Amino acid sequence: MIDIQTDQAGLVLNALPHAVIMVDAQGYIISANWGAENFLSASISHLTNRKLDEFIPFGSPLMILLEQVRERRGPVSEYRVDLSSPRLGDEKLVDIYASPVGNTDNVVVVFQERSRADKIDRQLTHRAAARSVSGLASMLAHEIKNPLSGIRGAAQLLEMSVSDEDKSLARLIRDETDRIVSLVDRMEVFSDERPIDRVATNIHSVLDHVKAIAKAGFARNIEIAELYDPSLPEVFANRDQLIQVFLNLIKNAAEAVKGQENPKITMITAFRPGIKISVGSTRERVSLPLEFSIQDNGPGVPADIQPHLFDPFITTKTNGSGLGLALVAKIVGAHGGIVECDSQKGRTTFKVLMPISRVENIAKKRDVETSLKLSNTHLDGA
Numbered sequence: 616m617i618d619i620q621t622d623q624a625g626l627v628l629n630a631l632p633h634a635v636i637m638v639d640a641q642g643y644i645i646s647a648n649w650g651a652e653n654f655l656s657a658s659i660s661h662l663t664n665r666k667l668d669e670f671i672p673f674g675s676p677l678m679i680l681l682e683q684v685r686e687r688r689g690p691v692s693e694y695r696v697d698l699s700s701p702r703l704g705d706e707k708l709v710d711i712y713a714s715p716v717g718n719t720d721n722v723v724v725v726f727q728e729r730s731r732a733d734k735i736d737r738q739l740t741h742r743a744a745a746r747s748v749s750g751l752a753s754m755l756a757h758e759i760k761n762p763l764s765g766i767r768g769a770a771q772l773l774e775m776s777v778s779d780e781d782k783s784l785a786r787l788i789r790d791e792t793d794r795i796v797s798l799v800d801r802m803e804v805f806s807d808e809r810p811i812d813r814v815a816t817n818i819h820s821v822l823d824h825v826k827a828i829a830k831a832g833f834a835r836n837i838e839i840a841e842l843y844d845p846s847l848p849e850v851f852a853n854r855d856q857l858i859q860v861f862l863n864l865i866k867n868a869a870e871a872v873k874g875q876e877n878p879k880i881t882m883i884t885a886f887r888p889g890i891k892i893s894v895g896s897t898r899e900r901v902s903l904p905l906e907f908s909i910q911d912n913g914p915g916v917p918a919d920i921q922p923h924l925f926d927p928f929i930t931t932k933t934n935g936s937g938l939g940l941a942l943v944a945k946i947v948g949a950h951g952g953i954v955e956c957d958s959q960k961g962r963t964t965f966k967v968l969m970p971i972s973r974v975e976n977i978a979k980k981r982d983v984e985t986s987l988k989l990s991n992t993h994l995d996g997a
Contacts, residue, residue, distance in 0.1 A: 633727050638681060640720035642666050654726055656702055672700040677724070680713055684722050690714035698726075767792040811949055815849040815972035816857065818907055822882050825861045834869040834880065842883045849972040850905050856946050860954075863939050864909040864965050871913030871963060883908040887968075903952055903968040910965075916958040924956055 628635050634654035637646040647655075647662045655662060655670045662670070671677055676696060683691045691713050698707040712725040767789055774785035826839050850857075865880060872878035887906045916924060925944040947954045952969040 633725055636662070636667070636724050637716065638667050638722050638724060640685070642668060642678070642681070645721065654703070654728070670702065671698055672703075677711060680711060681722050681724070684713045684715055685720055688715055763792050763796055811853050811856065813851050813853050813950070816852045816854050818847065818850050818857070818884055818905070819843055821854060821857045822861060822884070822907070825858055825865055826882065828862060829865045829869065833866055836878075837869055837872060838877075838879045839865075840879060840881045842881060844884050844886060847884050847886060847905065850969045851972040852950050852969065856950075860943050860946050860967065861907070861909065863943050867939065867965075868909055868911035868913070868963070872911050875912060877912070879912050881908075881910040883910060903970055905969045905971055907967045907969065908964050911963050912961055913963055915960045915963050916956065921956065921958060925954065
């Protein structure tokens with residue numbers, strides 16, 4: 616049996632972020648890296664000498680893929696394979712790369728998770744959608760609001776001169792005109808492309824403020840719990856806009872749990888290193904280690920709505936405009952972050968991933984440089 620934990624190749628494999636396993640002709644796992652431990656939710660000692668089908672869903676196309684590799688004596692790839700199960704998780708969409716090992720019937724399998732990558736791709740699409748709404752909002756403001764004011768004025772004149780029977784129709788024209796103007800005003804927010812005034816901001820102070828507003832109003836009878844990481848560094852953001860983002864998310868959660876037996880909203884903060892995205896058209900990649908979540912125990916978001924949740928005019932509310940979450944996506948995107956949603960019956964979580972404050976980045980860089988200097992001085996002294 617090959618022990619990848621002690622040889623040089625094992626050090627390389629353990630450094631990979633993807634799960635890598637080796638399976639023999641009978642389907643037994645004979646080797647695995649550290650990534651496979653996390654992916655299959657089992658230790659390496661537990662994985663080795665156990666059959667692969669004990670860890671993956673029954674009838675998975677992975678087993679057929681292994682046979683194809685052995686028959687062809689060459690590598691085979693399969694994309695977007697669903698390995699969701701109670702053991703592996705509810706959303707386990709992966710790309711699989713399998714290749715034979717030398718002249719043996721052993722096969723090396725690499726699993727690359729797609730869920731997070733797909734969510735980020737969708738988030739970038741949401742940003743493009745928000746930009747398209749920006750152009751639409753500017754056009755609406757200039758081309759629609761002016762004639763609407765004329766229509767409203769004419770309706771007011773008609774209301775003073777027509778019979779009592781027709782006054783209700785004149786009021787209807789006036790009210791509907793006001794409703795359209797209100798909608799256009801809300802969309803004008805998307806056309807604001809001015810640079811954001813950002814400073815180092817304590818996210819817990821923001822969330823406490825949002826909670827106070829919610830408990831004084833729309834979430835008065837709803838439990839709002841806190842699961843905070845007190846050591847979290849500050850986020851580089853505009854405080855007022857962050858309040859707008861989380862107030863919107865909390866309000867959505869409050870509406871979602873309305874009618875539940877024990878309605879509950881949980882605010883969560885955590886440090887999750889490892890997520891990086893490209894910024895604009897440059898090659899710069901920004902780390903998004905700060906994760907702020909709003910979780911509720913409502914019925915969940917319908918599956919057909921989830922891929923389009925942050926698109927403008929998409930809503931499940933009877934009288935909703937579908938602009939609230941689109942605005943959230945725009946604000947978070949303008950801060951260099953992303954927002955995503957995980958939803959199933961009884962648990963919906965909106966996660967906002969953000970960069971840390973530049974001050975924190977500079978401080979960390981200085982700490983690293985200081986450590987290197989001290990290390991070099993120690994080596995020179997030796």
